[in-house]
Amino acid sequence: EVQLVQSGAEVKKPGESLKISCKGSGYSFTSYWIGWVRQMPGKGLEWMGIIYPGDSDTRYSPSFQGQVTISADKSISTAYLQWSSLKASDTAMYYCARHSGLTTGYMDVWGKGTTVTVSS
């Protein structure tokens, strides 16, 4: 079964760093792009960026460029999303999703999401 398993909920303070993960299984992890999607409380979906684990080619939405870092460790089939200094506005649900391709691709497999709460 193809699946993406995300790390557990996080509660952090403003200014702290954080790295959440997304482990793929049931398919060739290095052959598909993996991306991250943010959903703030009560709001819609926002695409953040994408990485190709095969060669670590990474693309970001202009809205998130410089705000987060996307990485992957193909040896353990895991993608990451990290922040160096969290803000309260980073409070959201974060989903990872497998992308069928770079340009016209759709997101066919989703993780269950990781809740990030940033509060002092």
Add this chain to the structure above:
Amino acid sequence: SYELTQPLSVSVALGQTARITCGGNNIGSKNVHWYQQKPGQAPVLVIYRDSNRPSGIPERFSGSNSGNTATLTISRAQAGDEADYYCQVWDSSTERVFGGGTKLTVL
């Protein structure tokens, strides 16, 4: 940047047909994908590349795309179809773009 416009809400009577639109400049030239998200759950792909259904998605779900509007059609709507629906495209300036989402209510 490219923008997608969806109605905030659509209502449909049980067993009738719901149509959810997604507007964008010349969207007919792009591949449109649709996702269903039920409360407390991750999104699920229901239509890809305008009109294709992934395995496991009922035939009641269909899609079309032309001109400046893409449409997700749900025939014989069921209570279990109540959810938020999002359209999505790829654009060279912003990579992937989601519409704002439409809440479907089945009456």
